[in-house]
Each structure stands twice: as C-alpha cells, then as structure tokens.
Amino acid sequence: MRGNSPTSKAIKKFILHLHPHKIDRRAIVFTRTFGLGGIAALLFFILFITGMMLRFVYVPSAGQAYDSILVIKNEIIFGNLLRNLHYWSAMLLVIVAFLHLVRVFYSQSLFYERRKNWIYGLLLMFLVVSSNFTGYLLPWDQLSYWAVTIMTNLLSYIPLVGNGLADMVRDGTTVNERTLLRFYHFHTGLLPLIMVILMTIHFWLVRKAGGVALPETDEKTSKVAVHPHLIYKEAVVALCLILALLLFSMFVDAPLMDKAKPAVSPNPSKAPWYFMGFQELLMHVHPLFSSFLIPLSVISFLAAIPFFNYSHLKPGRWFYSKNGKTITIASGIFAFAYTFLFIILSDKVFDFNHWFAAWPIINSTGIIPTLLYWGPVFGFMYFLNKKLKALRIEKVIGWVTVIFMAYITMMLIGSFLRGEGMQLIF
Ligand code: HEM
Known part of the structure; x- marks a missing residue:
C-alpha cells in the first residue's frame, strides 16, 4: 500500500x-x-x-x-x-x-x-x-x-x-x-x-x-x-x-x-481454565456460595470501588503510596499461601458434612467453610491495616489483592494440581 x-x-x-x-x-x-x-x-x-x-x-x-x-x-x-x-x-x-x-x-x-x-x-x-x-x-x-x-x-x-x-x-x-x-x-x-x-x-x-x-x-x-x-x-x-x-x-x-x-465424560472433566477457580471453589463450599453468593459479592464490590467515599485520592499514582505497595505485596503473599493451605486442609482434613451431619447442609458445607476461610483473612487484614495505619483506599487495594490472588491460586490448583477424579496430585 x-x-x-x-x-x-x-x-x-x-x-x-x-x-x-x-x-x-x-x-x-x-x-x-x-x-x-x-x-x-x-x-x-x-x-x-x-x-x-x-x-x-x-x-x-x-x-x-x-x-x-x-x-x-x-x-x-x-x-x-x-x-x-x-x-x-x-x-x-x-x-x-x-x-x-x-x-x-x-x-x-x-x-x-x-x-x-x-x-x-x-x-x-x-x-x-x-x-x-x-x-x-x-x-x-x-x-x-x-x-x-x-x-x-x-x-x-x-x-x-x-x-x-x-x-x-x-x-x-x-x-x-x-x-x-x-x-x-x-x-x-x-x-x-x-x-x-x-x-x-x-x-x-x-x-x-x-x-x-x-x-x-x-x-x-x-x-x-x-x-x-x-x-x-x-x-x-x-x-x-x-x-x-x-x-x-x-x-x-x-x-x-x-x-x-x-x-x-472424560476423567477429570474440567471447566475452561479461566473458570477453574469456580470449579475449585465448588469442591470446598456449597454451590449456592460458589456459584452465586461469592461471585455476586465480588462483582458488586469491584463495581462499587470508585464510588466509595475516600478522604484523598491520587489518580495515576501506582499503588497510591508506599504503604499501598507494602499492603499489596503482604496481602498477595498471604492470600496465596493461605488459600493453598486451606485447599489442602479442606481436601485432606475437613469433613464438615460428617462432623456436622445433624445440621442443614447449607450450614455445614456453606457457612462454616466460608467463615473458616474468611475469619483468618479478616484477622490478617485487620492487623496489617492497623499496623500500617492504612487509609480507606489502601485497605481497598489490599482487599482487591486478596480477591485476585485467591482466585488465581484456585485457578492454578484446579488447572495443574488436579488429576483423575479431581484428586490433588503434586
Ligand atoms: C476488550 C477489552 C478492552 C479494551 C479493548 C480496552 C481498551 C482500552 C484502551 C485502548 C485504553 C487506553 C489506555 C490503555 O491502553 O490502557 C483503556 C483505558 C481504560 N480502560 Fe480499558 N479496555 C478493555 C477492557 C477494560 C477492562 C476489563 C477494564 C476494567 C474493568 C477497563 C477499564 C479502563 C479504564 C478505567 C481506562 C482509563 C484508564 C486511564 O485513564 O488510565 N478496560 N482501555
């Protein structure tokens, strides 16, 4: 031309x-x-x-x-x-x-x-x-x-x-x-x-x-x-x-x-890789949580981020501040390690269905594992934010990092560490 x-x-x-x-x-x-x-x-x-x-x-x-x-x-x-x-x-x-x-x-x-x-x-x-x-x-x-x-x-x-x-x-x-x-x-x-x-x-x-x-x-x-x-x-x-x-x-x-x-059906039967995080989640919590409540909460949170009330913002500045960067790194490493550990425990140790057989299934396989996962995450984020005197925007950066990292960890485990019968393989 x-x-x-x-x-x-x-x-x-x-x-x-x-x-x-x-x-x-x-x-x-x-x-x-x-x-x-x-x-x-x-x-x-x-x-x-x-x-x-x-x-x-x-x-x-x-x-x-x-x-x-x-x-x-x-x-x-x-x-x-x-x-x-x-x-x-x-x-x-x-x-x-x-x-x-x-x-x-x-x-x-x-x-x-x-x-x-x-x-x-x-x-x-x-x-x-x-x-x-x-x-x-x-x-x-x-x-x-x-x-x-x-x-x-x-x-x-x-x-x-x-x-x-x-x-x-x-x-x-x-x-x-x-x-x-x-x-x-x-x-x-x-x-x-x-x-x-x-x-x-x-x-x-x-x-x-x-x-x-x-x-x-x-x-x-x-x-x-x-x-x-x-x-x-x-x-x-x-x-x-x-x-x-x-x-x-x-x-x-x-x-x-x-x-x-x-x-x-082939063994294992897997979702497309970008949905593997959901399939992995489904193996640990009740489907109502993994296919509806958790995705809905995450999407609503992401959509609402720019509309929260912040005392101060710095558009264009990576991680907002040095504090923001530290929080990103710390919460990213924590979310990866803790999600990995939780999945192994959930696979090999936890048996909520059995342990709480008398309870409605939504409690034993929905509310309990959800609280058990998010409890320590809330605890960690609370102390991290307190120690660093984080502003609201820095807290939001930390929470988004946890969500991204938790999903990526589940996606990687589901894609690479699950073999026949969706058993964990190392
Ligand atoms: C097919 C998918 C997409 C295309 C083709 C696209 C394209 C673009 C382009 C060309 C820009 C200009 C600056 C740049 O290159 O980064 C831009 C900016 C932007 N995009 Fe996207 N985008 C897509 C998806 C998304 C997604 C998934 C988000 C987030 C939820 C997003 C949010 C934004 C925002 C807020 C800006 C303004 C950023 C700034 O001013 O620095 N976009 N997009």
Whole structure:
C-alpha cells in the first residue's frame, strides 16, 4: 500500500482520530499502560478477521461441527494456522484484558471522570469471557462439551432462577445440538456486535477524560505530537504481537480431543481454565456460595470501588503510596499461601458434612467453610491495616489483592494440581 493512497490516508485518519493531536510526554512511556488496552483492541481485531474466515468452512451442527474443524485443520491450506491464530488470540485476550484491568486498578485510574469507564470495562471483561466461553463449545469435542456442561450446571445453583437460566442458556436440560447453534450465534453475531459498541464508548470516554490518568506533579511537563511519537510506538508493539502470535500458532496447535460423547465424560472433566477457580471453589463450599453468593459479592464490590467515599485520592499514582505497595505485596503473599493451605486442609482434613451431619447442609458445607476461610483473612487484614495505619483506599487495594490472588491460586490448583477424579496430585 502506497503511503499516500486514499486507503492509507483513511487508515491514518482513523488511527489519529482515536488520539488527541498532542499528548503529555509522560503518557507515552511504555510502563504507564504497558500498551495493554491497545493490545486488547488489536487482539479483538485479529479475532474478528480470523473468525470471519473460519466461518466459511465451520458448520454449526452437532453432526458436522467436529468434522468441519478436521477439514479446517487438515485439508484447507493454512487452515490449521488460521484456527491456531484464532484460538491463541482468544486465550491471550482473556489474559490481556485482565492485566489491563489490573493495571487500571493499581495505577489508580478508575476514579472521578473515569468511574463510568471502569463500569464499561467490567462489562467488556464479562463480554470477553462470554465470547471465549461460547467459542469454546464450537469444536464439539470431549473437552468443549464437558467444560460447557460443568459451567452450565453451575448456573443452575443460582436461587430461584438458576434452573430456568441454565435451561435457557442450553436451550434444554443438557448441552445439545440447539446449545451449539445458540452459542454459535452469540459467538459470531451478538457478542462481537455489543463489544464493538462498548469498545467505541470505552475509547471515547478515555479521550473525554483527557487521555490516560497521570499523577499530579509540581514539575513542568511538556506535550509531544501523537504522530509520530505515540503512533510509531503503537506500531512496534502491534507488529511484535502479530509476529509472536504467528510464530506461536505455527508451532503450537489449539487442543482438539475426540468428538463429543454426551454419554461418556472424560476423567477429570474440567471447566475452561479461566473458570477453574469456580470449579475449585465448588469442591470446598456449597454451590449456592460458589456459584452465586461469592461471585455476586465480588462483582458488586469491584463495581462499587470508585464510588466509595475516600478522604484523598491520587489518580495515576501506582499503588497510591508506599504503604499501598507494602499492603499489596503482604496481602498477595498471604492470600496465596493461605488459600493453598486451606485447599489442602479442606481436601485432606475437613469433613464438615460428617462432623456436622445433624445440621442443614447449607450450614455445614456453606457457612462454616466460608467463615473458616474468611475469619483468618479478616484477622490478617485487620492487623496489617492497623499496623500500617492504612487509609480507606489502601485497605481497598489490599482487599482487591486478596480477591485476585485467591482466585488465581484456585485457578492454578484446579488447572495443574488436579488429576483423575479431581484428586490433588503434586
Ligand atoms: C476488550 C477489552 C478492552 C479494551 C479493548 C480496552 C481498551 C482500552 C484502551 C485502548 C485504553 C487506553 C489506555 C490503555 O491502553 O490502557 C483503556 C483505558 C481504560 N480502560 Fe480499558 N479496555 C478493555 C477492557 C477494560 C477492562 C476489563 C477494564 C476494567 C474493568 C477497563 C477499564 C479502563 C479504564 C478505567 C481506562 C482509563 C484508564 C486511564 O485513564 O488510565 N478496560 N482501555
């Protein structure tokens, strides 16, 4: 493409329109955002293009879906590469969107005029995971069939509406041919459309807030032109990402097991890796807690963070303060070690069902393990915050770290340390 052709001019104009003309010099330092929002947008674009191409061959019916994946893999020129690119980009998008959320949170970029964008961001995270999950079923192999079965079963534990909701998602009482068609339409139509709309609002709100959050400073700051300073940096990150993805996809195949057998579940049957934290949680507390009360509390807490009443905030300042950084490290290490220990005790020692056989099951397997887990966590956080005379914002940073770390620990244990019969293996 020539540099001054109409198409090239249009692309340039589009990219420049996403940015203001001039920008604070500190905003283009790579470690301010690590380029994660832009990388997420690029991954979405790659997924859109590769997904469109896969659609030419993929057939969304239980009888033909698996075979059409085999055709893509084995018979179409570059078909396997295309499928791998789509699969690995999708997995990377979940990780990158999460890291972007983490960056926004710890760099204190979610307050005041950015509050609304935090909520749009949470919605985007939900959509990224939903898109990934609906795509997971499409190969119709043993891995995807049983992973979706496990996750949709979890939905049915939501009080009052759970069974109806699970049946609505599956269009039946089990995962079936209509589930596949339903997931296909969500995955290739509705979800990407909603994501494009939300991403447009998300970018617009970033511009409306005056770009990325920067800490207040007494020093004089200067502005630089977006073109070439930022655009060239973005181009380098984009090219490196595309190259890395291409190389990875050339050498590592996306998984594909035997064709789905609804009567024979593999051992172990696992949810997709990003939901493994919930499956692990389900093994230790009553489903009402693991699939409803705990996720609902965590999501409500995350959404409410920018709306709490704080005495003082420093948008753009990593971890708010030195204290905030200490609290992050201490609560992160504690949450990892304690969650790990709790899971081993829960597996090998605790037998609440037996010990409290006379109690209603919701108490013995719901309230007791929940209190037993959160009691010491509250105790630790209380003394840590007291010792460091933490402000409210620093306390919130500590609690978010505990939540993230506890989930990541459960996800890692569920994914790597559970073998046949979901037994712990080291
Ligand atoms: C498909 C997913 C997403 C895309 C494509 C995306 C894209 C972007 C981009 C390009 C920026 C500009 C700065 C940067 O690169 O970091 C940004 C900023 C922001 N994002 Fe996202 N984002 C996504 C998901 C999320 C999530 C999951 C959250 C958090 C819940 C979030 C919250 C924010 C906020 C609050 C800002 C403003 C940050 C600041 O001003 O420093 N976004 N996003």
